[in-house]
Structures are given as structure tokens and as C-alpha cells.
Amino acid sequence: MDFYIDYSVITSSLGILFHALGIDLYMTLFSVVLGTLIGLVVAFALVSERRIFRILSGTYVAVIRNVPLLIIVLFIYFGLPDAGFVFSEIPSFIFALTIYAGAYVAEVFRGGILAIHKGVGEAGMAIGMSNLQIIIFIKIPILIRSTMPALSSTYISIFKDASVAAIISVPELTFHIRKINLETFRTIEAWSTATVFYVVSCFLIAFLLRRVERRVAIPK
Amino acid sequence: MSTGFFNELWVSKMMIFRGIYMCIFVSFTAILIGTIIGVFVGLALTYGNIFTRFFARAYVDIIRGIPVLVLILTIYFVLPVIQINFTALQAGITSLAIFSSAQVAEMLRGGLQNIPKGQTEAAKAVGLGFSQTFIFVTLPQALRQVLPTWVNTAVETVKGSTLISLIGVVEITLVMQQIIGRNFLTMQFYALAGLIYFLICYSIERGGKYVEKKVAIK
Numbered sequence: 001m002d003f004y005i006d007y008s009v010i011t012s013s014l015g016i017l018f019h020a021l022g023i024d025l026y027m028t029l030f031s032v033v034l035g036t037l038i039g040l041v042v043a044f045a046l047v048s049e050r051r052i053f054r055i056l057s058g059t060y061v062a063v064i065r066n067v068p069l070l071i072i073v074l075f076i077y078f079g080l081p082d083a084g085f086v087f088s089e090i091p092s093f094i095f096a097l098t099i100y101a102g103a104y105v106a107e108v109f110r111g112g113i114l115a116i117h118k119g120v121g122e123a124g125m126a127i128g129m130s131n132l133q134i135i136i137f138i139k140i141p142i143l144i145r146s147t148m149p150a151l152s153s154t155y156i157s158i159f160k161d162a163s164v165a166a167i168i169s170v171p172e173l174t175f176h177i178r179k180i181n182l183e184t185f186r187t188i189e190a191w192s193t194a195t196v197f198y199v200v201s202c203f204l205i206a207f208l209l210r211r212v213e214r215r216v217a218i219p220k
Numbered sequence: 221m222s223t224g225f226f227n228e229l230w231v232s233k234m235m236i237f238r239g240i241y242m243c244i245f246v247s248f249t250a251i252l253i254g255t256i257i258g259v260f261v262g263l264a265l266t267y268g269n270i271f272t273r274f275f276a277r278a279y280v281d282i283i284r285g286i287p288v289l290v291l292i293l294t295i296y297f298v299l300p301v302i303q304i305n306f307t308a309l310q311a312g313i314t315s316l317a318i319f320s321s322a323q324v325a326e327m328l329r330g331g332l333q334n335i336p337k338g339q340t341e342a343a344k345a346v347g348l349g350f351s352q353t354f355i356f357v358t359l360p361q362a363l364r365q366v367l368p369t370w371v372n373t374a375v376e377t378v379k380g381s382t383l384i385s386l387i388g389v390v391e392i393t394l395v396m397q398q399i400i401g402r403n404f405l406t407m408q409f410y411a412l413a414g415l416i417y418f419l420i421c422y423s424i425e426r427g428g429k430y431v432e433k434k435v436a437i438k
Contacts, residue, residue, distance in 0.1 A: 066421035067414045068379035070393060075414060078400075079407035163287035167386065174290055181293075187301045191294040199285035 009184045010193050013176070020173040021197060023090070027172070028159045030094045035101025035158070036151075040143075042102060043109030044135060057106070064103035069164050072096045077168045093165045101158050108154055112147035113139065145216045152209035156202055163198075173197055225408045232399045239395030240416060246309070246391060247378045250316035254377070255370075257317065258324025265329040276325065283322035288380040291315045296387045312384035320377045327369040331362035364435055371428030375421045382417070392416055 010017075045057035064072070073096040077089065087095065116139055124134035144151075166175035174194065181190040229236075264276040283291065295315040299306050306314065335358050343353040385394035396413040400406050 062422065063414075063418060066375065066418045066425065068382040068393075068417055070382040070385075071410060071414045071417060074393075074397075075407065075410040079410045082407050160287040163289045164383070166289065174287070174293070177290075178293060181297055187297045191290070191298055194290050195282065195286050195294065198287060198290060199282055202285040 005189065006186060007189050007193075009180060009186045010189050013180065016176055017173065017193070017197065020171060020176045021201065023170065023172045024159065024162045024165075025201075027090065027094050027097060027165060027170070028155075028162050031097035031101045031162075032155050032158055034094075034098040036105050038098065038102030039105025039109055040140065042106035043113055043143075046106060046110045047113050061103045061106050064100060065107065069096070069100050069161050070167065072100060073164055073168060089165070089168050089170045093162075093168060093170055097158065097162065097165075100161065101154070104154050104158075105151065108147050108150045109143055111150070112143045115146065116142055142218070145218050148209075148213045148216055152206065152213060155209065156205055159202065159205060160198065225405055228399070228403045228405055228409075229412070232395075235395050235399065236392070236412075236416075239390060239392040240420075242389065242391040243378070243381055244420070246313055246316065246384065246389065247374070247381050250313050250381070251320055251374050251377050253313070253317035254320030254373075255324050257321035259328060261321060261325035262328030262332070265325055266332045280322045280325050283318060284326065288315075288319050289383050289386070291319055292380075292383050292387060308384070308388045312381070312387060312389045316377055316380055316384070319380060320373050323373040323376070324370065327366045327373070328362060330369075331366040332358055334365060335361050364437070367428065367432050367435070371425060371432075374424050374428075378421055378424065379417070 042057045042060060045053040046061065048054055048057075073093060076096045077087070077092045080087070080092075120138055120142065121134050124138045129137070162172065163174040165172050166178060169175065177190050177194040181187055184190075261276050261279060264272040265280065268276060286294075292312060292315040295318070296306075296308065296311040299311060299314075339357055339361065340353055343357045348356065381391060382393045385391055385397070388394070390398075392413055396409045400409050403409075
């Protein structure tokens with residue numbers, strides 16, 4: 001075949017690529033932290049005794065989980081300015097990714113809440129804790145510890161979804177790889193680099209989260 | 221800007237229908253091909269010897285380790301370089317099929333390995349061979365177990381199909397962008413796109429739940 005492999009275009013821009021990966025991680029971290037907070041609140045609303053909370057949170061989760069991230073991103077980035085909300089690329093993408101993450105995290109937590117033994121809440125009540133205290137001091141710690149494995153896989157897919165930011169020109173990894181591809185035509189080199197970057201980052205994130213999981217796991 | 225949303229909607233109804241058709245066609249084909257490939261990869265993961273297991277594991281982990289967007293762009297840009305001339309549509313279907321095959325393989329492995337050992341031992345005891353055990357004993361149980369995840373993969377594939385608008389396949393997202401480029405009703409038409417995707421994905425999810433209930437062991 002009439003092509004040759006030449007990674008010099010990649011090695012000369014490694015600095016930019018790592019910086020771009022940093023932007024991905026930064027957006028992921030923001031969205032994961034905010035999304036987890038939203039997810040917690042929504043999850044308790046999902047199992048609440050008040051019908052209105054259940055309906056509102058259920059609608060949020062069902063809608064966000066069944067609408068592609070790209071549509072949410074385009075709606076927020078191109079649509080909301082019409083209504084007077086103007087964000088620049090990165091904040092608007094973080095906003096979209098946070099909303100997206102919130103629904104997935106809520107679903108994970110919902111399962112976790114239902115799995116918490118009833119006696120735990122009753123024990124809290126018996127020592128005179130209010131409902132809010134029971135949730136904050138008893139249920140949430142148990143919840144986070146028991147759902148950590150499912151949470152980490154959600155976090156990893158949020159990291160992968162951060163690549164969608166390339167579409168609204170956030171200078172993150174996929175964006176730069178695509179730029180290198182289009183400017184130099186070193187196609188195989190560019191996309192194999194993207195693969196290595198993403199696979200290795202996912203592996204490292206999974207490794208770190210597995211350590212956290214082991215640390216917080218509830219002893220049997 | 222002078223014409224209203226519904227007027228614009230009426231003018232562009234055929235475009236939208238074609239977009240919906242394209243989205244469903246792409247997703248359906250991708251899920252079908254992906255499931256077939258995924259079953260073989262999943263079998264290699266579970267029953268293969270060390271070499272097939274290694275390659276299947278590498279395939280699944282690499283595909284699951286990169287974002288769908290990167291997978292789509294990689295397939296679209298790399299195939300022509302190695303002298304495979306696919307249209308954007310074929311490249312899009314290929315990449316979504318590869319994406320779903322990795323998901324299917326992983327969940328099938330999980331499903332097959334979760335079946336208690338006693339089942340295969342019982343099958344052996346009544347004299348069933350490997351393929352008979354697989355077809356009559358392990359597969360039906362594994363299928364029932366992986367159904368929810370499989371439905372999830374189908375929804376993920378439909379959602380992933382929005383990304384093939386990037387390589388120029390005229391499905392719902394790209395149709396909406398074309399319409400918006402003409403009339404600037406950005407919010408309305410992206411919201412409409414969201415609604416259409418919601419209806420497609422939600423019906424898949426509901427359908428899955430219904431089948432799940434039907435095939436559940438009582």
C-alpha cells in the first residue's frame with residue numbers, strides 16, 4: 001500500500017494533546033461533582049412519599065436518559081442564547097454534561113436507596129434523628145459506599161461523553177485530533193493516538209476508582 | 221423569523237420524516253449487525269482458548285474505552301486510507317455496529333458466567349453435548365438475564381446515531397441543523413429533535429420492559 005507511518009506530527013504536538021486531555025478531565029470533574037449532587041437530590045425525590053416530587057424527578061430522569069447528549073448540548077449552546085442565556089463553549093458544555101450526568105447518577109442512587117435496609121432508617125428514628133438527619137448522616141454515607149462500583153462506571157462514561165464537546169469547538173482531545181487529521185492528513189497516526197489516549201485514561205480512571213471502591217466498600 | 225414554528229414544521233415535514241427513517245434504519249442495522257458480531261465475540265470471551273480470549277478481550281476493552289464519537293471519526297477517516305471506500309452511511313453503520321458489538325459481547329459474557337455451574341453439570345449428567353447445552357440450557361437463561369442490558373445498548377446506539385451527523389449522514393440531527401440554518405428557530409427545532417429521540421428511545425425502553433415481563437420466570 002502506498003502510505004507510510006510517521007508519528008512526528010503527533011510527537012510535536014504532544015503538549016497540546018495533554019493539555020486538551022486536561023480540558024476533558026476538567027470538564028468531567030466539574031460535571032461529575034455537580035451531577036452527583038443533583039443525582040443525590042433527585043434520587044431521594046424519586047423515592048419520596050410526595051407524588052409531585054416523584055413525578056418531577058421521574059420526568060427529569062426519563063427525559064434526559066432518552067435524549068442524546070448531542071441534542072442537549074446543541075440545545076443549550078445554540079438554543080438557549082435565543083432565550084437570553086449566553087454561555088461560552090466550556091461553561092455551556094459543562095452545564096449540559098452536568099444535567100446529563102445528574103440523571104444517570106440519580107438512577108444509580110435510586111437503586112441504592114431501595115437496597116438500604118429499612119431498619120437503618122428506623123434505628124435513626126429511634127435515637128431521635130429527624131428525616132433530614134437520617135438522610136444526611138445515615139443514608140447518604142451508606143448509599144455512596146454501596147453504589148461506588150456502579151458510580152465509577154457512570155463516571156467513566158461521562159468522561160468518554162466529554163468528547164462530544166469537540167462538536168461545539170471546545171479545544172479538547174477529540175477536537176485537536178480531528179484538527180491534526182485535517183491539517184496533516186496523518187489519519188492513522190492521529191486516530192490511533194486518540195485511541196491510546198482514551199483507552200489509557202479510561203484504564204487509569206478505572207484503576208483509581210477501583211482503589212476508592214476498595215477503600216469505601218462496606219465490609220461483609 | 222416572520223413565519224411561525226408550525227408553518228416551518230409543515231414546510232419541512234418530509235425532511236424530518238426522512239431523517240427519522242434514516243435514524244431508525246441506521247440504528248436498527250447497527251444493532252442487528254452488532255448483536256451478531258457481539259454474540260461471537262462474547263462466546264470467544266467465555267469459552268475461547270487463551271488466544272481467542274486475549275483478542276476478544278482486547279477488542280472489547282479498546283472499543284469500550286474510546287468514546288463513540290472517536291470511534292465514528294476513526295472508522296470514517298481511517299477506512300479510506302487502507303483502501304476501503306465506504307460511504308458516510310456505511311461508515312456510520314459500521315462504527316455503531318462495532319460499538320454495540322462490544323457492549324453485547326461484554327454483557328453476554330456476564331450473563332453466561334452468572335449461570336450457576338450446576339446447570340451445565342446437570343446438562344452434562346443428562347448427556348447433552350456442548351452445543352446442546354449451550355442452545356437449550358445456558359443461552360435461554362443468559363438471554364433472559366441480558367435482556368435489560370441489551371435494551372439499554374439499543375437505546376445507547378440510537379443516541380450514538382446522532383453523532384453520525386458529524387460525518388454527513390442526513391439523520392434527525394443533521395436535518396434539524398439544515399432546517400435551523402434556514403429559519404433560525406434554533407430552540408424550537410432542537411427541542412423537537414429531543415422530543416423525537418425521546419419518543420424513539422422511550423418506546424424501545426418500554427418495549428423492552430414489556431418483553432422482560434413476558435419472558436420472566438414466574
